[in-house]
Amino acid sequence: MKDNDVVDLLLRQHEEIKGLFDEVENAAPQDKAEAFQSLVRLLAVHETAEEEIVHPYARRKIDHGGEVVDERLAEENAAKDMLTQMEKDGVDHPKFATNLATLRKAVVEHAEHEEREEFPRFRQATGDKERQAMAVGVKAAEAMAPTHPHPGVETATKNLLVGPPVAIMDRARDVIRKAMGKKG
Ligand SMILES: [Fe+2]
Ligand SMILES: [Fe+2]
Numbered sequence: 353m354k355d356n357d358v359v360d361l362l363l364r365q366h367e368e369i370k371g372l373f374d375e376v377e378n379a380a381p382q383d384k385a386e387a388f389q390s391l392v393r394l395l396a397v398h399e400t401a402e403e404e405i406v407h408p409y410a411r412r413k414i415d416h417g418g419e420v421v422d423e424r425l426a427e428e429n430a431a432k433d434m435l436t437q438m439e440k441d442g443v444d445h446p447k448f449a450t451n452l453a454t455l456r457k458a459v460v461e462h463a464e465h466e467e468r469e470e471f472p473r474f475r476q477a478t479g480d481k482e483r484q485a486m487a488v489g490v491k492a493a494e495a496m497a498p499t500h501p502h503p504g505v506e507t508a509t510k511n512l513l514v515g516p517p518v519a520i521m522d523r524a525r526d527v528i529r530k531a532m533g534k535k536g
Contacts, residue, residue: 355487355491357483359483361487361491361494362401362466362471362490365490366467368394369394370460372390373391373452373456373459388438390499390500392517394497397493397494397513397520399428400528401490402424403425404525405489405532407421413477413478414474420473421470424465424466427462431459432517432521434454434458437451438455485532488532489531492527493524496524496527497513
């Protein structure tokens with residue numbers, strides 16, 4: 353797995369997201385909020401990176417790209433809505449565990465659709481250099497969503513993405529656009 357290929361990076365994030373779902377599920381009550389914030393952060397950064405970098409390209413370059421990408425965006429929006437509500441409700445909400453299981457199922461199925469229907473064709477339609485250039489944006493955003501932030505490290509906390517999913521996505525979008533040399 354190459355860390356400078358945008359598809360490899362996104363596939364790695366899919367695995368990390370599944371791992372974070374495990375962590376939230378298994379976290380002791382006093383650690384649940386922090387574990388959930390890590391999940392919110394990585395999910396927000398991951399989906400934003402796909403929406404900024406991969407989906408627009410796939411829409412233009414792959415067969416039935418419009419259809420494939422519209423389906424992925426609908427799934428992402430549904431997950432975003434769930435995530436937003438869960439963040440608002442907090443981890444102590446009586447339905448948190450049920451909602452987490454529902455979100456997990458939706459997110460995993462969405463990732464499988466990308467891995468089956470979008471990424472392989474996207475890889476075929478792009479050159480190594482293009483995918484390396486696109487990896488820059490994903491890495492810049494990922495740096496703001498460490499899955500295990502070091503407590504007390506000033507620089508990390510200063511740049512850490514916190515807050516509701518929509519705010520994190522806005523921040524991530526700016527970071528990605530800057531990294532890719534586009535105007536925000
Ligand atoms: Fe996605
Ligand atoms: Fe994804």
